[in-house]
Amino acid sequence: MTNESQISAAQPKAATVAPDAGAKRPPEPLAITFDVQRLSVWFGAHQALDDVSMQVRPKAVTAIIGPSGCGKSTFLRTLNRMHDLVPGARVEGRIALFGEDLYARNIDPTQVRRRVGMVFQKSNPFPTMSVAENVTVGLKLNGIKKRAVLQERLEETLRMAALWDEVKDRLHANALSLSGGQQQRLCIARALAIEPEVLLMDEPASALDPLATAKIEELILELKKQFTIVIVTHNMQQAARISDVTAFFYLGKLIEFDHTHKIFTNPAIKQTEDYVTGRFG
Amino acid sequence: MQKYFDDELTSFKEKLLTMGSYAESAVSQAVQALTDRNDKLAQQVQENDDIMDQYEIEIDDMAINLLAKAPLASDLRLITVAMKISQNLERVGDEATTISRRAMELNQEPALKAYIDIPRMAGLAIALLKEALDAFVNKQPDKARAVVPRDKEVDAINRQLYHELAGYMAENPAAVNRCLNLMTVSKSLERVADHATNIAEEVVYLCEARDIRHEAHKL
Amino acid sequence: MNAKPFKWRNFKSSAVSVLCFLCAIMVITPLALVLIHIIRLGASSVDWNFLTHLPKPVGETGGGMANAIVGSFILVGLAVLIGVPIGVLGGVYLSEYGSDRLNWSVRFAADILNGTPSIVWGIVVYALVVVPMKSFSAWAGGLALGFMMIPMVIRTTEEMLALVPGGLREGALALGIPKWKSIVYIVLKTGGKGIITGVLLACARVAGETAPLLFTAFGNRFWSFNLSEPIAALPRQIYDYALAPYDDWHRQAWAGALVLILIALAINIGVRILTRGSSPPASR
Numbered sequence: 001m002t003n004e005s006q007i008s009a010a011q012p013k014a015a016t017v018a019p020d021a022g023a024k025r026p027p028e029p030l031a032i033t034f035d036v037q038r039l040s041v042w043f044g045a046h047q048a049l050d051d052v053s054m055q056v057r058p059k060a061v062t063a064i065i066g067p068s069g070c071g072k073s074t075f076l077r078t079l080n081r082m083h084d085l086v087p088g089a090r091v092e093g094r095i096a097l098f099g100e101d102l103y104a105r106n107i108d109p110t111q112v113r114r115r116v117g118m119v120f121q122k123s124n125p126f127p128t129m130s131v132a133e134n135v136t137v138g139l140k141l142n143g144i145k146k147r148a149v150l151q152e153r154l155e156e157t158l159r160m161a162a163l164w165d166e167v168k169d170r171l172h173a174n175a176l177s178l179s180g181g182q183q184q185r186l187c188i189a190r191a192l193a194i195e196p197e198v199l200l201m202d203e204p205a206s207a208l209d210p211l212a213t214a215k216i217e218e219l220i221l222e223l224k225k226q227f228t229i230v231i232v233t234h235n236m237q238q239a240a241r242i243s244d245v246t247a248f249f250y251l252g253k254l255i256e257f258d259h260t261h262k263i264f265t266n267p268a269i270k271q272t273e274d275y276v277t278g279r280f281g
Numbered sequence: 282m283q284k285y286f287d288d289e290l291t292s293f294k295e296k297l298l299t300m301g302s303y304a305e306s307a308v309s310q311a312v313q314a315l316t317d318r319n320d321k322l323a324q325q326v327q328e329n330d331d332i333m334d335q336y337e338i339e340i341d342d343m344a345i346n347l348l349a350k351a352p353l354a355s356d357l358r359l360i361t362v363a364m365k366i367s368q369n370l371e372r373v374g375d376e377a378t379t380i381s382r383r384a385m386e387l388n389q390e391p392a393l394k395a396y397i398d399i400p401r402m403a404g405l406a407i408a409l410l411k412e413a414l415d416a417f418v419n420k421q422p423d424k425a426r427a428v429v430p431r432d433k434e435v436d437a438i439n440r441q442l443y444h445e446l447a448g449y450m451a452e453n454p455a456a457v458n459r460c461l462n463l464m465t466v467s468k469s470l471e472r473v474a475d476h477a478t479n480i481a482e483e484v485v486y487l488c489e490a491r492d493i494r495h496e497a498h499k500l
Numbered sequence: 501m502n503a504k505p506f507k508w509r510n511f512k513s514s515a516v517s518v519l520c521f522l523c524a525i526m527v528i529t530p531l532a533l534v535l536i537h538i539i540r541l542g543a544s545s546v547d548w549n550f551l552t553h554l555p556k557p558v559g560e561t562g563g564g565m566a567n568a569i570v571g572s573f574i575l576v577g578l579a580v581l582i583g584v585p586i587g588v589l590g591g592v593y594l595s596e597y598g599s600d601r602l603n604w605s606v607r608f609a610a611d612i613l614n615g616t617p618s619i620v621w622g623i624v625v626y627a628l629v630v631v632p633m634k635s636f637s638a639w640a641g642g643l644a645l646g647f648m649m650i651p652m653v654i655r656t657t658e659e660m661l662a663l664v665p666g667g668l669r670e671g672a673l674a675l676g677i678p679k680w681k682s683i684v685y686i687v688l689k690t691g692g693k694g695i696i697t698g699v700l701l702a703c704a705r706v707a708g709e710t711a712p713l714l715f716t717a718f719g720n721r722f723w724s725f726n727l728s729e730p731i732a733a734l735p736r737q738i739y740d741y742a743l744a745p746y747d748d749w750h751r752q753a754w755a756g757a758l759v760l761i762l763i764a765l766a767i768n769i770g771v772r773i774l775t776r777g778s779s780p781p782a783s784r
Contacts, residue, residue: 082674114676124667128689138675141685187671194675214283221285237351241286264349 033058033198033228034079035096041074044088048074050252052093058228061220063243063260065236067280070249072232076200079230080116081109098197114142117196121203123183125175125190132171134186138194153193161189162219181212185219192223199223201231205238217242236276240264248272286347290356293343294418297363297370300336301414303329304370305407307377308473312403315384315466316396323381323388333374340367355487362487366417369476369483373410376469376476383462383469393449393459402438402470409435409477413484422488428481429493435474442467535761542758545751551759555721555737561748565756567723568737571638572763574725575717575733576707578642583649584699590650591657591695596683607658610651621648622712630716638724638731641717645706652705656698660691697771704767708760710735734760 034056041049049071056062064072077083078091081102095102102112125134135157136150144150154171158164163185167178175186184204191199201220205213220229220242233239239246239260246263248256248271256263256272267273274280307326314323344364352360409428416425443464450460482494549564556563594603625644630636664687672682688695710733713719718730719740734756741753 080674082670085670085673110676110678112676113674117676118670118674120667120670120674122667124665124671126668126671126686126690128692137685138677141675141677141681190671191674218284237349240349240351261346261349265345 031058031098032056032096033098034230035094035099037094037096039075039078039091039093039095041071041078041083041092042088042090043086048252049078052249052252052254054247054254054257056228056230057245059224059226060244061224061229061231061242063239063246064230064232064249065234065239065246065275066249066255067275069251071252072249073202075249076118076202076230076232079198079200080118081112082118084109114194115196116198116200117191117194118200119184119188119191119202119204121206123180123187123207125178125183125186127174127176129175130172131167131175131178131186134175135189135193138190142194157189157193160192160223161185162215162222163189179212181208181215184208184212184216188216188219196227198228198230201229203232203234206234213238236264248275250275286350286352286356289343289347290359293340293347293360293363296336296340296343297367298414298418300333300340300367300370301410301417303333303336304373304377305410305414307333307374308380308403308407308410308470311377311380311384312400312470314381315387316400318384318388318392320385320388323384326381327378330374330378333371337367337371340364358487358490362483365483366480369479373473373476376473379469380466383466387459387462390459393456393463398438398442399463399466399470402435402442402467405431405435405438406470406473406477409474410480413477413480416481416484417487420488422485425481425484425488426493429478432474432478435471439467439471538754538758538761541751542754542756545755546758550752550755554723555752558746558749563752565732565734565737565752565759567720568732568734568756569759571717571720571724571732572707572734572760574638574727574731575641575645575713576703578638578727579645579649579706580699580703582643582646583653583702587650587653587702588657588695588699590654591661592683592688594654594658595661596679596687607655610654613651614655617711618648618709619711619714621645622715625712626715633728635728636716636718636730638717638727638729641713641731641733642727644712644716645709648706648709648712649702652702653699656701657691657695660694660698661687663694664691693775697775700767700771700774704764707767708735708764710739734763 032055034054036052036054036056039049039052040047052071052075064075066072074083078095079102083089083091091103097112097115101107126137129137132154135154139150139153155164158167163182166182167173167186170177175183178186184207188199188204205216208216217238220231223229224242224244231239231243243260245258246260247254248263248267248269250271256267256269258268262268263272264276267276271280307329310322311326313319314326341364344360347360348357409431413425413428416422416428446460446464446467450457479494482492485491485493549562550566551564551569552566553562553564554567555565590606594606598606621644625640625647629640629643633640668686668690669682672686673679677685713733713736717733717736719736720730720732722732724731738753738756738760741749741756744750
C-alpha cells in the first residue's frame with residue numbers, strides 16, 4: 001500500500017521538525033520539552049496509541065489534530081500522567097520531560113502534574129469556591145499558605161489569563177457566576193498559578209462562542225512566549241492560527257508532524273491532506 | 282483581541298508598500314538612465330529587479346499563511362487583493378528592467394532628439410502608480426477610481442509617439458534601431474500605467490467589495 | 501383535520517390527568533389524616549409542663565416526657581458518633597477507591613441491611629454488648645441505632661459523591677495534589693451538602709425507632725446522664741404509655757407522638773432548606 005511506504009518514508013523526517021528553511025543562523029540546540037520515543041498506550045486490551053515518536057519544543061505551541069478516536073486526548077494525557085488514572089492503563093515507550101523519564105519507577109505522578117498543567121474541554125471551576133479561592137487552591141493544597149504570596153500570585157495569574165480587569169471587583173463571588181469564556185480563563189489561571197513548565201490544553205475553546213474563543217486564542221499566543229503549550233483541537237483554522245507545529249494522528253498512529261504552515265498548505269501525506277481539506281472517510 | 286493577527290496583517294501591508302516604492306523608483310531610475318544616458322544606473326535597475334521578484338514570492342507566501350487562518354470579510358479581501366497588487370508590481374519591475382535595457386542600447390548611439398514625451402509619459406505613469414498605492418494605504422476608493430480614466434492619457438501619448446517614430450523611421454532608415462528601442466520604451470511605460478490601473482481597480486474592490494474591472498470596455 | 505379523533509384524544513388526556521390527581525390525593529390523604537389525628541389528640545397535652553417534667557408515678561396527673569426527649573437526643577447523638585464516620589468514610593471509599601466487585605458486594609450488603617427489621621439490630625447488640633455488660637445502657641442503644649445508620653449513610657454518601665462531576669476530580673488532580681487531598685478538599689466539599697442531607701435523613705429515621713431500643717437502652721423513668729445506664733427514649737416511652745391501662749398515660753402518649761412527629765418534620769424541613777437550589781437528596 002502506498003500509504004504505508006509514504007508513512008514509513010516520512011516517519012524519520014516527521015519525528016523531529018527541522019528549523020525553518022531560510023533561517024540565517026545555524027539552528028541553536030534548543031532544549032526539548034518532551035522527547036517522546038516509541039510510545040504505545042493501551043486501555044486494557046484496546047490499543048489507543050501505536051509507536052508514537054515526536055519532540056515537543058519549548059516556548060511554542062504544538063497542535064494535535066485528527067478525527068475522533070485517533071488518540072489525541074490519550075496522547076495528551078500521557079504527557080502529564082493523567083492516563084494513569086484510567087483502570088487498565090498501560091504505557092510502553094519513553095517520555096522524557098526536559099530529559100527526565102516521566103515513567104521511571106521513582107517518579108511521583110503528582111509531581112509530574114505539578115510541572116505539567118492541564119486545562120480541560122469543559123471548564124471545571126470548583127463550584128463551592130469563589131474566584132479567588134479557585135485560583136489559589138492549587139497553591140494552598142501544595143503547601144503555600146502565606147497570604148502575601150497567594151495574593152500576589154492571584155493577581156499575577158489573573159492578569160496572565162487576561163481576566164483580571166473583568167473580575168477584580170468580584171474576586172469573592174462564586175466562580176460559577178462567571179460566563180463560560182471567563183470560567184475557562186479562570187481554569188487557565190488556576191493551572192498557571194502553580195507555575196507549571198508546560199500547559200496542556202484539551203480543546204479548551206470548543207465549548208465557547210467565537211468571541212470567547214478569540215480571547216482564548218489571543219491568550220495562548222501571549223502565553224507561548226513563556227510556556228510550552230500542547231493543544232488538542234478539532235478546529236483546524238484554530239490550529240493554523242495559533243500553533244507553530246502540528247501533529248496529525250489517525251487510529252493511534254502519528255501520521256505527520258511538521259511546521260503548521262506546511263501541514264495546512266501542503267501536507268506531505270495524503271491522509272493528512274484528506275483530513276485537512278475535510279475529505280476524510 | 283485580534284492583536285497578533287492584526288500585527289501580521291500590518292507587516293504584510295508594509296511589505297507590499299515597500300515593494301510599491303521599489304517599483305516606483307525602478308521606473309523613474311530606468312527613465313533617468315535613458316535621459317541622462319547613464320549606463321551604470323541602468324545596470325542598477327536590472328540588478329534591483331531581483332529584489333522585486335523576491336518580494337513577490339515572500340508576499341505570496343505570507344498571504345497563503347494568512348489565508349490558512351481563515352480570515353473573513355475585509356481581511357480576506359485585503360489578502361487576495363494584496364496578492365494581485367504584488368503581481369502587478371512585479372510586472373512593473375519587469376517593465377523598468379526592459380526600459381533600462383533599451384536605455385543601454387540607445388546609449389551606444391547618439392541621441393535621436395531631446396527626450397520630451399518619454400519623460401512626460403513616465404511622470405504620468407509613475408504618478409498613477411503612486412496614487413493607486415496611496416489609495417490602497419489610505420483606503421480611498423474614490424481616489425482609486427480617479428486613476429482609471431487617466432490611463433487613457435498615457436495611451437494617447439503612446440499612440441502619438443508611435444506615429445511620430447513610425448513616420449521618422451520611414452524617412453531615416455539609419456535611425457530604425459533607435460526608433461524601435463524608443464517604441465519599446467514607450468510601450469513599457471504604457472504598460473506601467475495599465476498596471477497602475479489594475480492596482481486601482483483592486484483597491485476599489487478592497488474598499489467597497491465591488492469589482493470594477495473590465496467596465497471601461499463597456500464605455 | 502378530523503375533529504372527532506382530536507376530541508377523543510383530548511378526553512383521554514384529561515381522564516388520565518384526573519386519575520393521576522386522584523392517586524396523588526390517595527397518597528397524601530393517609531398522611532394528612534394521621535397528622536390531623538395526632539395533632540387533635542396530642543396538641544392539648546403538649547405544654548411546657550410536658551416538655552420539662554419527668555414522668556410522674558401512676559395516679560398523679562401532670563408529668564411529662566422531658567427525660568425521654570433528652571434521651572432520644574442523646575441516643576441519636578451516639579448513633580451519629582458511631583454511624584456517621586463509618587458510613588461517610590465507607591461511602592467515600594466506595595465512590596473514590598473501590599473496585600467494581602467490591603462495590604457491588606458492599607452495596608448489596610447495605611441494601612439488605614437497610615431492609616432488615618430494626619429489632620434484629622436490637623437483638624444483635626443485646627448479645628454483643630448488653631449481656632457482657634450485664635446491664636442495659638445508653639451505649640448499647642446508641643450502638644444499635646448507629647449500626648442501623650451505617651448502611652443508610654454509606655448509600656447516601658456514595659450516591660451524593662457520584663453526583664459530583666468527574667471533571668472536578670480531574671481538575672483537582674491536574675493541579676498536582678495527591679488523591680486524598682483532592683477528595684477531602686474538593687470532592688467532599690462539593691458533595692458536602694448532600695452528605696449532610698443523607699445523615700440528617702438517617703437521623704430522622706433512627707430517632708423514631710423503638711424496637712432496637714427494647715433490649716438495649718431499655719428505657720428509664722428518671723433522668724439519666726450516665727451512658728452505662730438505661731436511658732429513656734421518646735418512641736420507647738410512647739410505646740410503654742400506649743400499652744398501659746391509664747387514660748392519663750394515653751393522653752401523654754399522644755403528646756409524645758406529636759412531639760416525635762414534629763421533630764421528624766423539623767429535620768425534614770431543615771433538609772429541604774439546606775438543599776434549596778441544589779440537587780435533590782437520594783431516597784432511601
